[in-house]
Amino acid sequence: MNGQGAIRNRVVIEQRKGLRALNLAELRDYRDLLFFLVWRSIRVRYAQSLLGVGWAVIQPLFSMIVFTVIFGNLAKVDSDGAPYAVFSFAALVPWTYFSNALTESAGSLVGNAGMIRKVYFPRMVLPLSAVFAKLIDFCIALVMLAGIMAWYGIVPTPYALTLPLLVVLMMLTATGIGMWLTALAIQYRDVQYSMNFVVQLMMYAAPVVYPASLIPEQYVLWYSLNPMVGVIEGFRAALLGTVPMPWQAIGLGFAVSSFLAVTGALYFRNKERIFADVA
Known part of the structure; x- marks a missing residue:
């Protein structure tokens, strides 16, 4: 009985080729670990910091103020007819998510080296947890954007219904580039040092x-x-109505980000066998 139980719980790690190397079924089996890592990341960020949720507001807000003064007032950069403050903040909401998710995912393997050395799990859940955890900051900033739009009396266009599509594209882009950078950063630490x-x-x-x-x-x-x-242009078109919806850019974005996600995941899986040795 004990022998049969041991066989049922045995995990066989084998090298796969092609798209089979992605092994998405394994990620599904470890979804509880992914949820735990996401929750841990959120809890550490908010419970162990002085400002807590305030960081999700301060970063895009201060960037908006600096950009408005320098680019809006001094350099007189065109804002497609919208107030420069809301014009820049509509871009900063997705961009801040993307940049933070990219930075966090690039250092996720190095930061969890102890876990990698001690127990087996699909290492891909580490960069993925960074991508999902940053959605909390994104949602907080999005609520703040709604408040700024209300202040300026700006009403979203009907294309605001496409925001979930743009969020998927934003996350797919962060995941694709993040996979590449994560696998490179654990082998070449210069990648992580140069992220900012x-x-x-x-x-x-x-x-x-x-x-x-x-x-x-x-x-x-x-x-x-x-x-x-x-x-970014999709956010401005959907929420501010400053430009037509950039369907061509969105379509090309999905094609490029899908390519980056697949190739990044394959490269990540190919390098996975050396992570424990170089972490």
Whole structure:
């Protein structure tokens, strides 16, 4: 009886090729661990910090103030007819989520090295937990955006119903790039050390402080290959009505982010066998 029980609970780790290497069924089996890690991340962030939930408000709010003073008032950057404060905040809500999820997921393996060495579980749940945990901050910032829009008397357009689609694109992009960076960061620590600098550069490659309408027409297609372009311009179109819905950018964004997610997950799985040795 004991021998049969041991066989039923045995976990066989084998190398798989192609899309079979993703082994999504294993992630489903460990969903309770994913939920626990998400809850732990939220609890640590809010229960063990002085400002708690305030951090989810301070980061985008202070960025909006700085951007409004520098780019809106001094540089006179065009805001497609909307007040620059709400124009920039509508971009900062998805961008802050994306940048924080990317930074957290890149350091998730290094930060949980003890777990990796002691017990087997699909390592992919670590970067995924960072992506899901940051949704709390995103929701808080989204409520704040609604308050700012009410202050300026801005009513969302009917395209606000597409926000769940844009949120999925935002999360898929963070997951795809996060998988690549997570697998690279545990082997090359320079990746984690340079994350703040890289994220800052990436912000200026997306229409956070400026509208996408400033991009010359011949470069729009290439510019739209950045999935966050469709997300940010989609938020502005849906909530502020400053521009038409960027369906082309959103479609290209889904294609690119899906490619990044699949290839990133495959690369992650391929490097998974060395994580415990180099963590």
